[in-house]
Amino acid sequence: MAPVKTPKRDVTKTDAMRSVFEGAGFLNVYPPLLQPADVFLDRSGEDIRRRLFVFNDPGGQELCLRPDLTIPTCRLYLDGNAGKGDAKFCYSGPVFRYEEAGASKANELVQTGAEFFGGKDAEAADAEMLSLAVDAVRAGGLSSFDIKLGDLALFDTLVDALDIPAGWRTRLKRHFWRPDYFKELLARLSTKGAGARADERIGLIAALGALDEKNALSVIEDVLDLAKIAPVGGRSVAEIAERFLERAADESAAPLSKDTAKLIDTFLHLSLKPKDAAKRIRDLTKSAGIKLDAPIAALERRFDLIDKRGVDLSRATFETGFGRTLEYYTGFVFELSAGGNGVAGGGRYDGLLQSLGAKSRVPAVGCAITLERLTAAIAGPKGRAAK
Numbered sequence: 001m002a003p004v005k006t007p008k009r010d011v012t013k014t015d016a017m018r019s020v021f022e023g024a025g026f027l028n029v030y031p032p033l034l035q036p037a038d039v040f041l042d043r044s045g046e047d048i049r050r051r052l053f054v055f056n057d058p059g060g061q062e063l064c065l066r067p068d069l070t071i072p073t074c075r076l077y078l079d080g081n082a083g084k085g086d087a088k089f090c091y092s093g094p095v096f097r098y099e100e101a102g103a104s105k106a107n108e109l110v111q112t113g114a115e116f117f118g119g120k121d122a123e124a125a126d127a128e129m130l131s132l133a134v135d136a137v138r139a140g141g142l143s144s145f146d147i148k149l150g151d152l153a154l155f156d157t158l159v160d161a162l163d164i165p166a167g168w169r170t171r172l173k174r175h176f177w178r179p180d181y182f183k184e185l186l187a188r189l190s191t192k193g194a195g196a197r198a199d200e201r202i203g204l205i206a207a208l209g210a211l212d213e214k215n216a217l218s219v220i221e222d223v224l225d226l227a228k229i230a231p232v233g234g235r236s237v238a239e240i241a242e243r244f245l246e247r248a249a250d251e252s253a254a255p256l257s258k259d260t261a262k263l264i265d266t267f268l269h270l271s272l273k274p275k276d277a278a279k280r281i282r283d284l285t286k287s288a289g290i291k292l293d294a295p296i297a298a299l300e301r302r303f304d305l306i307d308k309r310g311v312d313l314s315r316a317t318f319e320t321g322f323g324r325t326l327e328y329y330t331g332f333v334f335e336l337s338a339g340g341n342g343v344a345g346g347g348r349y350d351g352l353l354q355s356l357g358a359k360s361r362v363p364a365v366g367c368a369i370t371l372e373r374l375t376a377a378i379a380g381p382k383g384r385a386a387k
Helices: 011-023 037-041 070-081 122-139 152-161 166-177 179-189 201-209 213-226 237-252 258-268 274-287 293-308 371-379
Strands: 034-036 054-056 062-065 087-096 108-117 146-151 317-319 332-338 341-348 364-370
Touching: 011 087, 011 108, 011 122, 011 371, 034 037, 034 070, 037 062, 037 070, 070 087, 070 108, 070 364, 108 122, 108 371, 122 293, 122 332, 122 341, 122 364, 146 152, 146 293, 152 166, 152 258, 152 274, 152 293, 152 332, 166 179, 179 258, 258 274, 274 293, 274 317, 341 371, 364 371
Parallel strands: 146 317
Antiparallel strands: 034 062, 054 062, 087 108, 108 364, 146 332, 332 341, 341 364
């Protein structure tokens, strides 16, 4: 058997990047490699969930190798600060994500990054984090790259302003993280009777529509048991029941208007220069009789603060649908890429710490740089210019 080769790590790059965060007042921390699996299964996107290395310890607790360093660093903050007060942490270390056999990507990667907890001025903290990520990537040796920006809070505010059933607002927000299913959901809500297919399942859906959630769950469990069908695709029986109930509700509700569906679709496909973003979004929503004054004002202020920090956004792109991968993001998101591959990314996740045990909502924003992607970008064709 051939010896297993240990991947070479460029400690110099890692140290140089981490020193940027340390120089800005971020304390270097060392989150444990082993983490409770449920905190990632419940809070990360589907891409992370399906790539976790999960196992049980001798005591029966389900653990995983950390797939990123954000949640482990949040847990450190909660252990030491109980969710109170400002704190700035930075880190470097391996993360683990499963890759299919034969894939060119590694299962183990090294991330360097930072997390800012408790900052009361959200736009200023966002601007600082992007600026530091840019400086760190440059310190790591990559001088040219693209910047992609987004703001997930805009979508939530848009949906809240729509004249549609409250349940549909909840579903659109919940499935925002699954672009393919979201497209299917939007099409179904826009078509009367599209929730069921023209087969025997129409009868089951109609029957479920007359039941409460508890009884519907019981019926579906019985149906799956009688048919000897096990839940598939990582979905629980409760999730399958929820899907049937949603379809039953769709059958009895008036369809989403074509104008509303078009507004949502158009909004999620905007790709703009940052200097044009506020006006284009304001014009689009105004034409639909909707005002997004607060999030648009925050967007404009954030861009202004980023510019004052010396980050050139003239060649950056702002996309309203960007950031639909990690479910804990709540606002500003960004990615630095070269040659079409993401090298660094980050964003705001104001709801994550409360879900992990904080007594109230804690403002938080962070970023992470992947060493292997950075090294590949430096070795390959130079990225397009950006500061």
